Amino acid sequence: MSAYSEAIEICKLAKGAREKLCGIAASKKDEALLLMADAILKSQDYILKENKKDIDEAKSKRLSKALIDRLALDRSRILSMSEGLRKIAALDSPAGEIFEMRQRPNGLRVGKIRVPIGVILIIYESRPNVTSDCIGLCLKSSNVLILRGGSEAFNSNIAIFKTLKGVLEKMGFPCGTLNMIMTKNREVIGSLLSMNDYIDLCIPRGGESLIKEVIEKSKIPVIKHYKGVCHTYVDKHASLDMALKICYNAKVQRPGVCNAMETLLVHKEIARKFLPQMADLYKKADVELRGCNKTRAILKAVKVATEEDWYTEYLDLILSIRVVDSLEEAIAHISKYGSSHSDAIVTNDYESAMEFLSKVDSACVYVNASTRFTDGEQFGMGAEIGISTEKLHARGPMGLKELTTYKYIIFGEGQIRV
Amino acid sequence: MSAYSEAIEICKLAKGAREKLCGIAASKKDEALLLMADAILKSQDYILKENKKDIDEAKSKRLSKALIDRLALDRSRILSMSEGLRKIAALDSPAGEIFEMRQRPNGLRVGKIRVPIGVILIIYESRPNVTSDCIGLCLKSSNVLILRGGSEAFNSNIAIFKTLKGVLEKMGFPCGTLNMIMTKNREVIGSLLSMNDYIDLCIPRGGESLIKEVIEKSKIPVIKHYKGVCHTYVDKHASLDMALKICYNAKVQRPGVCNAMETLLVHKEIARKFLPQMADLYKKADVELRGCNKTRAILKAVKVATEEDWYTEYLDLILSIRVVDSLEEAIAHISKYGSSHSDAIVTNDYESAMEFLSKVDSACVYVNASTRFTDGEQFGMGAEIGISTEKLHARGPMGLKELTTYKYIIFGEGQIRV
Numbered sequence: 001m002s003a004y005s006e007a008i009e010i011c012k013l014a015k016g017a018r019e020k021l022c023g024i025a026a027s028k029k030d031e032a033l034l035l036m037a038d039a040i041l042k043s044q045d046y047i048l049k050e051n052k053k054d055i056d057e058a059k060s061k062r063l064s065k066a067l068i069d070r071l072a073l074d075r076s077r078i079l080s081m082s083e084g085l086r087k088i089a090a091l092d093s094p095a096g097e098i099f100e101m102r103q104r105p106n107g108l109r110v111g112k113i114r115v116p117i118g119v120i121l122i123i124y125e126s127r128p129n130v131t132s133d134c135i136g137l138c139l140k141s142s143n144v145l146i147l148r149g150g151s152e153a154f155n156s157n158i159a160i161f162k163t164l165k166g167v168l169e170k171m172g173f174p175c176g177t178l179n180m181i182m183t184k185n186r187e188v189i190g191s192l193l194s195m196n197d198y199i200d201l202c203i204p205r206g207g208e209s210l211i212k213e214v215i216e217k218s219k220i221p222v223i224k225h226y227k228g229v230c231h232t233y234v235d236k237h238a239s240l241d242m243a244l245k246i247c248y249n250a251k252v253q254r255p256g257v258c259n260a261m262e263t264l265l266v267h268k269e270i271a272r273k274f275l276p277q278m279a280d281l282y283k284k285a286d287v288e289l290r291g292c293n294k295t296r297a298i299l300k301a302v303k304v305a306t307e308e309d310w311y312t313e314y315l316d317l318i319l320s321i322r323v324v325d326s327l328e329e330a331i332a333h334i335s336k337y338g339s340s341h342s343d344a345i346v347t348n349d350y351e352s353a354m355e356f357l358s359k360v361d362s363a364c365v366y367v368n369a370s371t372r373f374t375d376g377e378q379f380g381m382g383a384e385i386g387i388s389t390e391k392l393h394a395r396g397p398m399g400l401k402e403l404t405t406y407k408y409i410i411f412g413e414g415q416i417r418v
Numbered sequence: 419m420s421a422y423s424e425a426i427e428i429c430k431l432a433k434g435a436r437e438k439l440c441g442i443a444a445s446k447k448d449e450a451l452l453l454m455a456d457a458i459l460k461s462q463d464y465i466l467k468e469n470k471k472d473i474d475e476a477k478s479k480r481l482s483k484a485l486i487d488r489l490a491l492d493r494s495r496i497l498s499m500s501e502g503l504r505k506i507a508a509l510d511s512p513a514g515e516i517f518e519m520r521q522r523p524n525g526l527r528v529g530k531i532r533v534p535i536g537v538i539l540i541i542y543e544s545r546p547n548v549t550s551d552c553i554g555l556c557l558k559s560s561n562v563l564i565l566r567g568g569s570e571a572f573n574s575n576i577a578i579f580k581t582l583k584g585v586l587e588k589m590g591f592p593c594g595t596l597n598m599i600m601t602k603n604r605e606v607i608g609s610l611l612s613m614n615d616y617i618d619l620c621i622p623r624g625g626e627s628l629i630k631e632v633i634e635k636s637k638i639p640v641i642k643h644y645k646g647v648c649h650t651y652v653d654k655h656a657s658l659d660m661a662l663k664i665c666y667n668a669k670v671q672r673p674g675v676c677n678a679m680e681t682l683l684v685h686k687e688i689a690r691k692f693l694p695q696m697a698d699l700y701k702k703a704d705v706e707l708r709g710c711n712k713t714r715a716i717l718k719a720v721k722v723a724t725e726e727d728w729y730t731e732y733l734d735l736i737l738s739i740r741v742v743d744s745l746e747e748a749i750a751h752i753s754k755y756g757s758s759h760s761d762a763i764v765t766n767d768y769e770s771a772m773e774f775l776s777k778v779d780s781a782c783v784y785v786n787a788s789t790r791f792t793d794g795e796q797f798g799m800g801a802e803i804g805i806s807t808e809k810l811h812a813r814g815p816m817g818l819k820e821l822t823t824y825k826y827i828i829f830g831e832g833q834i835r836v
Contacts, residue, residue: 248834365825
């Protein structure tokens with residue numbers, strides 16, 4: 001089958017299921033989620049067998065250890081996929097909420113009702129648990145889902161998909177509710193991304209090159225984040241102890257994720273006191289430091305940070321440090337080099353805190369806390385489908401609510417316009 | 419200057435003004451709006467003189483009378499532009515609202531703050547008053563604006579722009595706050611639409627071909643509506659009097675606008691009683707009717723509606739009519755031929771009303787009212803910058819709030835992630 005025919009066939013199935021899926025009771029969707037959680041445990045031998053095929057191929061292709069680790073499933077990872085589905089079942093359903101209802105002088109009642117977005121395409125790489133997370137979140141929010149996983153997890157993704165889709169089939173859900181592109185042909189991506197008459201939203205999850213490809217080709221609205229170059233600015237009015245704790249946590253607790261700090265900005269008036277203590281802590285955790293000249297005047301052993309460093313998401317135990325003359329300089333640095341993801345100030349000064357909050361144009365702006373909190377669960381939203389650094393529709397962690405939109409509903413008693 | 423250089427120069431100016439504009443007090447923006455309202459009255463001779471150049475050129479090019487009418491300004495149209503600016507000044511400023519603030523178990527306070535979108539590009543055709551409306555709405559919502567008007571209103575748009583920009587200059591606003599592409603070179607549009615690093619949102623306003631061109635070329639998120647093929651469905655449980663009033667209003671009161679009805683759907687059980695009375699009313703208003711075969715069995719003189727008719731936005735005193743067997747058939751017709759703009763049901767049956775509201779996937783869904791109400795002012799939002807049939811960010815009328823987005827703000831006392 002050509003890439004185009006495969007894409008259009010799935011799109012038609014998906015669009016056909018949209019309206020029917022909305023009509024199914026929320027309780028039946030929750031029941032399906034719980035049965036899926038059971039099914040994934042019952043099918044673990046099958047899923048592990050398929051996963052082994054992917055691992056073997058990855059090893060034969062000499063893929064990196066880190067990548068193979070992200071790819072590999074075991075009984076405990078399958079258990080957390082199952083528990084993830086149970087958690088989603090327990091959340092409130094977002095669709096159907098009526099809000100901003102107001103009565104107009106002519107008696108018309110005008111308001112909004114929360115509705116699913118419609119058909120969502122998710123293009124993702126590596127970790128196979130993304131498959132079950134996305135299936136759970138889209139079913140809960142009544143969105144039809146089209147999945148296109150990475151070729152490195154080809155067999156694992158299909159095994160998880162078939163297991164969960166089996167539950168929906170047995171329960172009589174419309175057959176287009178859940179779809180997966182089961183070919184390694186990359187042309188299908190281009191075809192799918194041109195089908196804006198069928199697909200309402202595309203969420204790419206993966207490396208920068210995948211996301212750039214999607215942006216380049218898509219006629220469908222895309223919500224994404226490229227990367228997280230997160231900053232912590234230690235103000236001259238910071239509590240030293242708090243700054244040490246926060247900056248250590250933001251860099252060291254889990255360096256390989258998008259909300260970890262990549263650049264530390266320090267006010268010159270506190271730098272001499274703060275940086276040596278901070279560097280001691282980082283040294284014990286094996287963090288490599290790269291700094292501007294002012295930093296290197298204080299921390300002699302530190303390598304020089306190049307212009308490229310300031311733009312870099314290390315995802316590793318590496319940190320760039322710049323000493324700044326003022327809050328304004330810190331904000332200007334973030335505006336130039338940042339990725340609009342998560343940035344924090346540590347300060348006890350009210351005015352500095354408020355200025356930072358107001359002027360830093362990132363999805364999540366923190367006062368006196370670690371950027372590592374940027375996460376749907378940490379924010380109290382339950383599960384998340386990703387993080388957005390877009391300006392429109394959703395910014396920051398995206399949970400169930402962000403998988404919905406609204407329409408206006410208007411109740412009249414025969415009103416006409418005069 | 420090349421199209422690219424012109425576009426990038428304006429984009430850099432615009433982006434540079436973004437942060438500064440946010441820092442200016444709302445009261446100063448309101449003051450500017452009121453001074454603009456004065457300035458436009460004071461400059462009316464200049465604006466009318468420039469407008470006459472456009473009218474003369476339009477006449478020499480033998481453009482349609484309707485187009486020339488939309489293009490033409492007079493003292494009363496200039497007065498309403500001025501009053502529009504005053505009205506915008508009187509509305510509440512949307513930016514700065516803090517909402518959904520919650521405290522997490524670890525004490526973190528997580529919430530959202532409403533912020534301007536950033537830099538907005540508006541590409542529009544014909545009516546010169548769009549220039550002042552957009553300037554007013556973007557200034558009020560603290561968005562930097564780049565305008566690209568149609569060549570037919572070239573001189574009028576520049577005159578209005580210069581008049582209003584003069585006020586901002588005198589008041590010391592950052593010079594990139596308000597920008598207009600002052601060339602007829604169409605290549606500039608393509609260049610602008612590729613500048614997603616500078617421009618956050620594009621709103622095209624005009625005919626379908628303009629909008630298709632923008633969608634085709636844009637790397638920037640676009641909010642738009644192509645057209646309004648609006649339906650009214652008269653249910654078998656409708657009050658006959660109400661249905662006559664609503665269907666007359668939706669078609670006749672102002673046929674040339676996007677929220678006017680283009681297709682009337684009538685349940686077969688009420689058609690014999692309703693259609694002849696309705697047709698009498700339409701006849702008096704010179705409405706041309708085109709119908710399905712079942713309609714023509716009742717209204718003998720009616721022309722046949724072709725497949726193309728059902729897709730057509732007439733914007734004129736023409737109406738297509740279909741008799742349907744059921745509510746489901748009406749909903750299926752709207753789903754196939756509609757434009758997701760505004761659709762209404764007339765019924766006294768609770769279940770039918772609720773089913774229609776739930777299954778029709780349009781920006782505005784009405785029970786027992788005319789679709790002509792789809793309008794920011796009618797909905798109680800003050801002025802509007804356009805209507806969206808997109809699924810994301812904003813659906814239906816877009817007012818000041820829809821020109822904003824949010825960011826997360828997080829207040830801590832040293833919290834770190836464990």
